[in-house]
Amino acid sequence: MAPYHIRQYQDSDRKSVVDLFSRGMEEHIPTTFRHLLLLPQTLLLLLGVPLALVLVSGSWLLAVVGIILLLLLLWLLARQPWKEYVAKCLHTDMADITKSYLNACGSCFWVAESAGQVVGTVAALPVKDPPLGRKQLELFRLSVSSQHRGQGIAKTLVRTVLQFARDQGYSDVVLETSTMQQGAVTLYLGMGFQRTGQYFMGVFWKIVDICIIQLKYSFPSA
Numbered sequence: 001m002a003p004y005h006i007r008q009y010q011d012s013d014r015k016s017v018v019d020l021f022s023r024g025m026e027e028h029i030p031t032t033f034r035h036l037l038l039l040p041q042t043l044l045l046l047l048g049v050p051l052a053l054v055l056v057s058g059s060w061l062l063a064v065v066g067i068i069l070l071l072l073l074l075w076l077l078a079r080q081p082w083k084e085y086v087a088k089c090l091h092t093d094m095a096d097i098t099k100s101y102l103n104a105c106g107s108c109f110w111v112a113e114s115a116g117q118v119v120g121t122v123a124a125l126p127v128k129d130p131p132l133g134r135k136q137l138e139l140f141r142l143s144v145s146s147q148h149r150g151q152g153i154a155k156t157l158v159r160t161v162l163q164f165a166r167d168q169g170y171s172d173v174v175l176e177t178s179t180m181q182q183g184a185v186t187l188y189l190g191m192g193f194q195r196t197g198q199y200f201m202g203v204f205w206k207i208v209d210i211c212i213i214q215l216k217y218s219f220p221s222a
Helices: 011-026 028-037 040-057 060-091 097-102 153-167 182-190 203-207
Strands: 004-008 108-114 117-126 136-144 172-178 194-199 212-218
Touching: 004 153, 011 028, 011 060, 011 097, 011 108, 011 117, 011 136, 028 040, 028 060, 040 060, 097 108, 097 117, 108 153, 117 153, 136 153, 153 172, 153 182, 172 182, 182 212
Parallel strands: 136 172
Antiparallel strands: 004 108, 108 117, 117 136, 172 212, 194 212
């Protein structure tokens, strides 16, 4: 594998960064789909609907069609939140990365570059309303190309944010991820982050048991 280095984002990186971010988010669709499939209510639905169709119509073909339609619906349900999240980000902070992350004090956006290509990203912004007596930095947009994982790039990007936070006098680095991103959760916990809470984004997410996990890294001097 070619060596890599971490540097600050440049406007010429935009297309590569957006593509990397979008692909990284879409990788979670199959995991979400499998999660939905294994829910007790889903298993009951996949068994109950075909059985009901057979009892009502006497057609096993109709039952098979019913299962296929249910699986398609589940795939669309798994796909939709990730697509919506990407679209939202591309219209908010990632619409103008320089303006969002580089023009403000105490924030930054970094990329990992290998062989002239952007293979990883991470960003950080100050928390607007931190707890009393704390100065917090929030980590965003950690992503590494699937072809370049296993080289420690993600850890190096997180360490870059931690060092930046330490140099800027922050007391904590905080972030949010989801239960569908277990690789990220394992990475953060292994680097010293602590779970501080979790919440559901809405009723639907509570029903399908997918929640947001909150994590924090506190500097000893703070």
